[in-house]
Amino acid sequence: xxxxxxxxxxxxxxxxxxxxxxxxxxxxxxxxxxxxxxxxxxxxxxxxxxxxxxxxxxxxxxxxxxxxxxxxxxxxxxxxxxxxxxxxxxxxxxxxxxxxxxxxxxxxxxxxxxxxxxxxxxxxxxxxxxxxxxxxxxxxxxxxxxxxxxxxxxxxxxxxxxxxxxxxxxxxxxxxxxxxxxxxxxxxxxxxxxxxxxxxxxxxxxxxxxxxxxxxxxxxxxxxxxxx
Numbered sequence: 001x002x003x004x005x006x007x008x009x010x011x012x013x014x015x016x017x018x019x020x021x022x023x024x025x026x027x028x029x030x031x032x033x034x035x036x037x038x039x040x041x042x043x044x045x046x047x048x049x050x051x052x053x054x055x056x057x058x059x060x061x062x063x064x065x066x067x068x069x070x071x072x073x074x075x076x077x078x079x080x081x082x083x084x085x086x087x088x089x090x091x092x093x094x095x096x097x098x099x100x101x102x103x104x105x106x107x108x109x110x111x112x113x114x115x116x117x118x119x120x121x122x123x124x125x126x127x128x129x130x131x132x133x134x135x136x137x138x139x140x141x142x143x144x145x146x147x148x149x150x151x152x153x154x155x156x157x158x159x160x161x162x163x164x165x166x167x168x169x170x171x172x173x174x175x176x177x178x179x180x181x182x183x184x185x186x187x188x189x190x191x192x193x194x195x196x197x198x199x200x201x202x203x204x205x206x207x208x209x210x211x212x213x214x215x216x217x218x219x220x221x222x223x224x225x226x227x228x
Contacts, residue, residue, distance in 0.1 A: 005031035009063035038211035089158030093170040128156035148179035168200040
């Protein structure tokens with residue numbers, strides 16, 4: 001496997017009034033293409049900050065983060081937005097589905113930023129829903145779905161533009177154990193059978209077992225990297 005994500009000396013400092021808070025301190029990390037990495041650590045360890053930087057949702061104070069050879073810290077906000085739309089799928093703890101839209105239309109949303117025709121958008125959304133096992137729920141609105149089904153729709157939305165990278169922030173944090181295991185199994189399938197590189201923040205050791213590798217942070221510093 002080749003390296004997809006190359007992080008060197010990554011530091012993030014937030015200004016809170018007169019106080020400076022260092023959320024990440026000189027982190028070095030390589031993530032291979034096709035890897036499934038769980039980011040773990042206590043609250044305030046910097047794991048979500050690191051995930052947001054990898055997803056291009058935030059910019060570092062210093063250091064570099066290259067994804068597929070592209071230096072994110074050198075991109076302006078417009079270029080970064082285009083890069084995210086083309087290369088990254090996001091899955092969050094809360095599904096962020098629009099309640100007035102069907103599952104199909106929710107999944108189509110990222111494709112509105114592309115030049116695809118309406119027919120092609122519908123087709124791609126249908127394929128994504130089929131991949132997550134919800135082809136028969138395409139015309140259901142979020143309130144007509146269970147929590148697990150809503151998260152499957154959110155995953156379909158994340159993969160509909162065929163991104164190389166999925167970033168997941170506590171994707172099973174709002175689900176019961178059985179449903180959580182189904183969602184994690186789906187992520188594992190996307191990783192192993194469809195080659196998606198996944199970086200997932202979780203506090204749940206059982207969720208981390210689905211990853212190939214566990215990276216632990218504490219007080220903004222990388223403290224351990226191990227096979228799951």
